[in-house]
Amino acid sequence: MKKFKIALVSDWYYPKIGGIEYAIDSLARNFIALGHEVHIITRGYDKLQPFTPVKELTVIRLKGKELTERFLSIGAYKELYDILKHGEYDMVHAHGLDSPLAISSLLISHIIDIPVVITNHSLAGKGLIRIPLHLLGKFFLRYPDAIIAVSSAVAKETRIMSNRPVYLIPNGVDILASDGADTPVVLEKGGRTSVIIVSRMTKKKGVDSIVEIAPSLIKEHSDVLFLMVGDGPLKDKLEKRVKKQNMEQNFIFTGEVPRKTVFYLLGRSDISVMPSKNEAFGIAVLEAFAKMVPVIARNNSGTSDIIAHEKTGFLVKNNKEMVTYIMKLIDEPELRKKISYNAHEELKRYEWPDIARKVIDVYTQVVHEKNRYHN
Secondary structure, eight states: OOOOEEEEEOSOOTTSOSHHHHHHHHHHHHHHHTTOEEEEEEEOOTTSOOOOOOTTOEEEEEOOOBOSSSOBOHHHHHHHHHHHHHSOOSEEEEEOTTOHHHHHHHHHHHHHTOOEEEEEOOOOOSSTTHHHHHHHHHHHTTSOSEEEESSHHHHHHHHHHOOSOEEEOOOOOOTTOOOOOSSOOOOOOTTOOEEEEESOOSTTTTTHHHHHHHHHHHHHOTTOEEEEEBOSTTHHHHHHHHHHTTOGGGEEEEESOOHHHHHHHHTTOSEEEEOOSSOSSOHHHHHHHHTTOOEEEESSSTHHHHOOBTTTBEEESSHHHHHHHHHHHHHOHHHHHHHHHHHHHGGGGGOHHHHHHHHHHHHHHHHHHHHHHHO
8 A cells, every 4th residue: 555645734623622623633643553644734723722742743833823713824825835835745635614724725736736635524504604605615626636525414515516526434433532531520410310412602503402492301300411511602692591591500511621521521421412403424423422322413414324313313303303302311211221332333333544544545546546647
């Protein structure tokens, strides 16, 4: 097997916490285990705690000034151009259609004629914003040699925007992830049934629906505990709503916590809910599988690839169905055990070493096609 020198490019990488950040780091570590050289090219995060990668991994942080949460100063993109032009990379792999660095790397790689692939980690959603996002996608997705989609829903949307080859390769999960808590969160359950939601606190993620359904659940099960794990612009608003409705005894908001703490909390939870209607993949679902926690998620999104309804979890259409299945799992502990066992068996499909090999196969095909074209 050919050994590649690979540049993984994205704005989103540690110490920022999120699904793309985790996927890039996991992919990089598994590429290294396969004998490839990997450089992650990303931005700096001066306001966050420093992150130290594994010693075999090179992380290049661009020096450009942060103009907004999304964009850097023009110098960063010029620096990216110079790095890619002189880095002697065999493959550039961009991550995230919402990352300006990733999109810039598509254009730069096209100009300097380096093979380039992009992984689409997101869905545009169903609102009016979908139209301009699709138009932008059609423009920029002319440049990669191939596109990787993390779920069937993402692949379907990607094929609307591009005629480039689209490969469906999911993200994975570290089955033996640490159960330590870097930032301990006091969780005194006292025999209560806990429902955990691991998500960025945004409207897109649907976390407000948890506060909406809580009164009907608390009416039937007064001791139910909702564990809201994550941070975001809706967090303060949701906390105020909970307080206004006198539900403070039934909610814990942790804010942003390290991934090790997420696993710690999952291991002490009874039910996991993913309320997002437009989830591109659902790493949080796999993390719950790994910790033997049954999952309820919205149907017709990336989670539909992962969950087999009523076998490895539950897929719901609306809030009413979500309440029904939460009630069912609260009332039937044996069902929780059965679903959790079935789900845990599914993790074999999402092991990072296998996923890394599939991505390398895409690289090999792209390089072969590009060489044939040049010859």
